[in-house]
Amino acid sequence: MVDTGSPHPDKTDIEAYILSEYIPAKPLSSNLEVSFTGEEQASSETCAQLRCGDFLKFPFARSDSHRPTPAAIKGSKVLVAADKATGTKRVVELVLESSFDYQPGDTIAVVPSNSPEVVDALLTRLNLKDKADAIFNLKLVLNCAKKNAKVPAHIPPTTTPREILTHCLALGSVPQKQFLSALAGFTSNDRERSFLAGLSSKQATDHYNSLILEQGLSFSDILDLCASCKPTLAFLAEHLPRLMPRPYSIANSPLDSGVQELRIIYSQLSHKPGVTTSMLEAKVQQADKQPAKVVIYPRLSNSFRYTEQDLSSNQILIAVGTGLAPFLGFLEHKEQVLKQQLHQDRGQSWLYVGAKTQEALLKRDQLLAWQQSTVLSRLRTCYSRGDVPCYVQTLLEEDADELVELLLKPETVLYVCADGAKISQSIANGLGVCLQKALHLNEEEALRRLKELKTQGKYREDVWL
Numbered sequence: 396m397v398d399t400g401s402p403h404p405d406k407t408d409i410e411a412y413i414l415s416e417y418i419p420a421k422p423l424s425s426n427l428e429v430s431f432t433g434e435e436q437a438s439s440e441t442c443a444q445l446r447c448g449d450f451l452k453f454p455f456a457r458s459d460s461h462r463p464t465p466a467a468i469k470g471s472k473v474l475v476a477a478d479k480a481t482g483t484k485r486v487v488e489l490v491l492e493s494s495f496d497y498q499p500g501d502t503i504a505v506v507p508s509n510s511p512e513v514v515d516a517l518l519t520r521l522n523l524k525d526k527a528d529a530i531f532n533l534k535l536v537l538n539c540a541k542k543n544a545k546v547p548a549h550i551p552p553t554t555t556p557r558e559i560l561t562h563c564l565a566l567g568s569v570p571q572k573q574f575l576s577a578l579a580g581f582t583s584n585d586r587e588r589s590f591l592a593g594l595s596s597k598q599a600t601d602h603y604n605s606l607i608l609e610q611g612l613s614f615s616d617i618l619d620l621c622a623s624c625k626p627t628l629a630f631l632a633e634h635l636p637r638l639m640p641r642p643y644s645i646a647n648s649p650l651d652s653g654v655q656e657l658r659i660i661y662s663q664l665s666h667k668p669g670v671t672t673s674m675l676e677a678k679v680q681q682a683d684k685q686p687a688k689v690v691i692y693p694r695l696s697n698s699f700r701y702t703e704q705d706l707s708s709n710q711i712l713i714a715v716g717t718g719l720a721p722f723l724g725f726l727e728h729k730e731q732v733l734k735q736q737l738h739q740d741r742g743q744s745w746l747y748v749g750a751k752t753q754e755a756l757l758k759r760d761q762l763l764a765w766q767q768s769t770v771l772s773r774l775r776t777c778y779s780r781g782d783v784p785c786y787v788q789t790l791l792e793e794d795a796d797e798l799v800e801l802l803l804k805p806e807t808v809l810y811v812c813a814d815g816a817k818i819s820q821s822i823a824n825g826l827g828v829c830l831q832k833a834l835h836l837n838e839e840e841a842l843r844r845l846k847e848l849k850t851q852g853k854y855r856e857d858v859w860l
C-alpha cells in the first residue's frame with residue numbers, strides 16, 4: 396500500500412471544483428425501502444454479516460467449517476512508534492487466540508467494523524439517532540421498475556440502522572459518478588449540490604480523476620465536505636459496497652508455544668488511518684481494560700508459506716516495511732524445527748530487508764540473533780531515510796553474482812513481500828538487473844527469465860495493495 400496523502404476534506408475547497416456548465420451522470424435509482432417493525436435490538440459487537448446466512452461468501456475462506464469467529468486478543472505490543480519526521484508508521488503486533496491450524500506465510504482475514512464515532516455522526520445526519528437500534532426489514536419498493544434490483548446479500552434479513560452502518564457497509568468506499576449524481580439529489584445546499592452533480596459529469600473528468608481516483612476522496616469525505624447531503628438509509632444500504640474483510644499475514648510459527656494462538660503485525664497511517672487498523676487500535680485499547688475480540692477466519696493457503704518440508708531448501712527472502720511480517724514466521728518456524736531435528740539437512744536462508752530507519756526495522760534484535768545462530772545465513776538491511784538513503788534493490792544488485800547463483804539452484808525459492816505494488820515492481824526491476832549482471836543478459840532476456848522463475852514457482856510474491 397502506498398500512502399496516497401489523501402486531502403484533509405475540510406481543506407478541499409469545493410468552490411474550486413464547481414463547473415458552470417455540465418450534464419450530471421444518470422443518478423443511481425432507489426429501489427429499496429426500510430420498514431421498521433416497532434421493536435428494538437440491543438446494540439451488539441457481533442458482526443452482523445454473520446447473520447446473513449450461507450449465501451454470503453467470505454472471500455478466500457478456507458472452508459465452510461471455518462466461518463468467521465470472534466477471537467480473543469491475548470496481547471499486543473508496539474513494535475515501532477510513529478515518527479512524523481521520517482514518515483514512519485506506528486506498527487503493532489497483536490496476539491490472537493486461534494482455533495485452526497496454520498503454517499507461517501498463511502493469512503487470516505479480519506472482519507472490520509466502522510468506528511462508533513463515524514456511525515453516530517452518520518446516524519445524526521440521517522436523522523436516525525432515535526431509531527438507531529430500531530429493527531427494520533429492507534425490501535423492494537412496490538412496483539420496483541428495475542429488473543435486477545435486490546436486497547444485498549450482506550444485509551441481514553432483520554437489522555438496525557446502527558448495525559448495518561457499523562458492520563455491513565463500506566463508508567470509506569470510493570464513490571462512482573452515478574453514486575455522486577444520486578447524492579446530489581439528497582443535498583439541499585445549492586453549492587454542495589452543484590459540486591456533487593458537476594463532479595459526476597463527463598465535463599468534470601479531470602476533477603473526478605484528481606479528487607476521487609488520485610487523492611482517494613471517499614464517501615465519508617464527501618459527507619464531510621457537503622454538510623447538507625442527507626441520503627436515505629435505504630439508498631445507502633442498496634448502493635454502498637459491502638464492508639470487506641482484510642487479509643493479514645501470520646507472523647509466527649505454530650510451534651512457538653503450546654497454546655493455540657497466532658500473531659499478526661499491522662501498521663497504521665498517522666493521518667486518516669484505515670477502517671480495520673483503526674478498529675484494531677480501538678480493540679487493543681479496550682483489551683487493556685476488559686476482554687476484547689476480533690472476528691477472523693483462516694484464508695486459503697497458497698505457495699507463499701514455509702513448512703517443515705522446506706527446511707532442507709534455500710530461501711531468499713526480500714521484504715520492505717511491515718512486509719517482513721510473514722518472514723518472521725518463516726524464520727521462527729525454521730528455528731523451532733531445527734531445535735526438534737538437530738541432524739536434519741538444512742538449507743540457507745538469506746534475508747534482505749528495507750525500512751525507513753533503523754528504529755523502524757521490525758524485531759531487529761531477533762533478526763541479529765538469527766544471524767548469529769544458523770537460522771539466517773545472510774542478513775542485509777538498508778534504510779531509506781537519513782543521510783545516505785539505501786533501498787533493498789541496491790543490496791540485491793550489490794550481491795548479484797552470489798544471489799543469482801543461489802537462486803538458480805533447484806532447491807531455492809525467492810519470496811518477496813512488500814506493502815505496495817510500486818515497491819514490488821522496484822524489487823522486480825532490481826532482480827532483473829541482477830540477472831543481467833550475473834548471466835550477461837540484456838534487459839528483455841532478464842525480464843523473460845524473471846517471468847519463467849515466477850511460472851516455475853521459484854519467485855513468489857505477496858503484494859499488499
Ligand SMILES: Cc1cc2nc3c(=O)[nH]c(=O)nc-3n(C[C@H](O)[C@H](O)[C@H](O)COP(=O)(O)OP(=O)(O)OC[C@H]3O[C@@H](n4cnc5c(N)ncnc54)[C@H](O)[C@@H]3O)c2cc1C
Binds near residue numbers: 645
Ligand atoms: C495477502 C495480504 C496480506 C496482508 N498482510 C498484512 C499484514 O500482515 N500487515 C498489514 O499491516 N497489512 C497487511 N495487508 C494489508 C491489509 O489487508 C490492509 O489493507 C491494511 O491493514 C489497511 O486496512 P484498513 O482497513 O485499515 O485500511 P482501508 O480503510 O482499507 O484504507 C483506506 C486507504 O488507506 C490506505 N491505508 C490504510 N492503512 C494503510 C497503511 N498502514 N499503510 C499504507 N496505506 C494504508 C489504503 O491503501 C487505502 O487506500 C495485507 C494485504 C494482503 C493483500
